[in-house]
Amino acid sequence: MLHVLALSAMLSGFWLINSGHYTPLLLFFMVVSVLFVVTLCHLMDVVDGESQPLNLTFTIPFYYLWLIKEVVVSNIAVARSVWLGVDSISPNVVTVTAHQKTDLGKVIYANSITLTPGTVSIDLQGDQITVHALTRETAASLLEGEMDRRVCRVEG
Template sequence: MKSPAAISRGVLVLLGFLVAAWLLWSGHTEPLLLGLGAFSCLATLIVVWRMGYFDREIFALTISLRLLAYWCWLIKEIVKSSLAVAKVVLDPRLPISARYIELKASAPGPIGQVIFANSITLTPGTLTLDLYHGELKVHALTQQGADDLMSGEMDRRVAKLGER
């Protein structure tokens, strides 16, 4: 069980992220919309509290150099994959070699496994079809995309996020 100070800090951090995201994505500063935005952030916080999120320690993903390094690496992979998919789609022969692969996530917790699955889906040319007990079913547009996933680099990087 977390200490009251840790719970309070977690509530404030989540509230800060919710408010920042709402302000950045909405761009509205009229009093009515600011009030509705504040209401939606507080309502979300109440739902998360009732779900028991702050009581359990499922996966403490903290903003760290490791997480920032992962985001930078993922952005690089997204750009690389985007260029590879554009090359395949723009080629008159349309050299698609679709593959269905199954992977095992190394991350022990459900949050790490979901981060892995979502990272795969964010990368153009690959799509996570199913995630169940750490087993992922993935569709890849090309053999190269499937090979990149089967190399395990993304899985290793996601698993490191959960290390203390």
């Protein structure tokens, strides 16, 4: 039941942020829409701890802010490498260890690597993620483990 309430709150917040209008008619439509979607999801038995992980609700927004900063910094680094030419690019394939406790945490980590320009997660086997990095510096910063530590904090 807690997952249903969390899903309802998330959908309502998403509606309110995207709508920007708070007239009684639109708020009524929001309530009807959210009730319809939550009821449908509940009947389909897709509202559970995996689809709506409550432990991430309060920690992941801060991680997203940090990840956005990393994406911007990486974009600048990749653009710099492109402008400097072939000599500035030194492709590497490295293996990093994921210290997350859950599969969801490992997936968040691997996807975060891929979202960051200049790196792509190639394979995830157990606790090992194989990553292609555009430069040695990118590979070295990934091996430092800051992203891994932050995803572990998100997991709790």
